[in-house]
Amino acid sequence: MKYxxxxxxxxxxxxxxxxxxxxxxxxxxxFPISYIMANLGWTAWQASVLSIFVAILxxxxxxxxxxxxxxxxxxxxxxxxxxxxxxxxxxxxKTCSTMGDFIDAQSGYTIMAFIFFxxxxxxFNTSTMLNREKAYFFIIxxxxxxxxxxxxxxxxxxxxxxxxxKKVRNNDKIVFSSYDKPATTFTKIRVAADYHLGLVGLAMPxxxxxxxxxxxxxxxxxxxxxxxxxFIAASVYYALKAK
Numbered sequence: 001m002k003y004x005x006x007x008x009x010x011x012x013x014x015x016x017x018x019x020x021x022x023x024x025x026x027x028x029x030x031f032p033i034s035y036i037m038a039n040l041g042w043t044a045w046q047a048s049v050l051s052i053f054v055a056i057l058x059x060x061x062x063x064x065x066x067x068x069x070x071x072x073x074x075x076x077x078x079x080x081x082x083x084x085x086x087x088x089x090x091x092x093x094k095t096c097s098t099m100g101d102f103i104d105a106q107s108g109y110t111i112m113a114f115i116f117f118x119x120x121x122x123x124f125n126t127s128t129m130l131n132r133e134k135a136y137f138f139i140i141x142x143x144x145x146x147x148x149x150x151x152x153x154x155x156x157x158x159x160x161x162x163x164x165x166k167k168v169r170n171n172d173k174i175v176f177s178s179y180d181k182p183a184t185t186f187t188k189i190r191v192a193a194d195y196h197l198g199l200v201g202l203a204m205p206x207x208x209x210x211x212x213x214x215x216x217x218x219x220x221x222x223x224x225x226x227x228x229x230x231f232i233a234a235s236v237y238y239a240l241k242a243k
Contacts, residue, residue, distance in 0.1 A: 003092050008035045011091040017191070019201035022080065026200075030084035037089055044090035048103040051082035055111035062118035066214060069122055073211050079111055080200055109153065115199060116145035116223050119207065123216035130217075138217065141224040148227035152234040156190070159238045186237050190230070197226060 008031050018027065037047060054075050061072030086104055090096045120142015127135040195201050203223065210219045 003035065003038045005031070005035045008038065008088055008092050012088065013091075017195065019195040019198075021201050021204050022084065022195075025204075026077070026080040026084050029081050030088055033081065034085045034088035034092065037085060038092050042089060044086040044093070044095055044100055045103055047082055047086040047089055048100075048107050051079050051086065051107040052110050054079045054082060055107060056114070059111065059114035059118040062115070063121040065125070066211075069211055072118070073208060076111070076115065076199075076207065077204065079107070080204065083107060083200070109150065112149050112153065112199065113146055116149065116220070116227065117142040119210075119216050119223070120145070120220050122210070123220040126214050127217050128215060138220050141220050145220070145224045145227040148224075148231035152227070152231045155231075155234045155238050159241065162242075186233075190234070193230065 012027075012031075058072050058075035058079055061068045061075060064072075083104070086100070086107075090100050117139070120139045123138035123142065124135045127138055130137060197203070203219075206219055206222075210216045
């Protein structure tokens with residue numbers, strides 16, 4: 001074997017920030033998978049692309065009946081594991097790159113664009129809070145959650161690009177800050193919220209409990225409020241920064 005299991009473990013940065021769910025579930029599972037993939041010749045890019053397809057399938061399966069939703073849950077967890085795997089493989093094979101960050105983000109944006117909508121469909125199919133004639137509101141809530149979540153991320157990405165472009169035009173010194181070391185208080189809050197309340201954090205066990213009890217109403221309502229709040233905060237913050 002070209003890489004040992006210890007190589008994979010040692011390549012993981014000790015100060016890497018991640019959610020409790022990732023630390024106790026996804027990350028430990030990702031290490032043996034990364035070890036196998038790296039020694040089979042898989043690249044981090046391939047792991048990220050695989051996670052994109054897994055993300056799409058997870059969202060699709062969440063829209064169907066009870067048994068198929070379990071498949072969606074398992075695929076959602078697998079997506080998070082693969083989200084850890086691509087970084088592990090990149091580090092152990094020493095192939096980390098800016099474009100690697102891009103394809104990793106593409107995977108994240110894919111599942112974020114649909115997962116809350118899919119859970120809204122699950123709430124529509126299982127709701128006990130609203131009768132069947134009104135349960136379609138949960139599909140709307142899920143759609144609003146997904147749209148708000150993606151828009152907030154789009155604002156962040158576009159502002160970062162414009163800020164970088166301005167520095168290039170002004171020949172200013174460019175300092176890149178990593179995701180693990182946020183540059184502003186707002187970014188710190190946003191990253192902490194993502195880690196602890198977002199899909200890589202509380203949302204995963206919350207989704208599992210929703211599936212166990214076959215009840216997605218509260219999940220959909222909570223993440224509708226959460227996503228709208230994040231979008232409003234990002235809109236106000238970046239609008240004021242751009243003034």
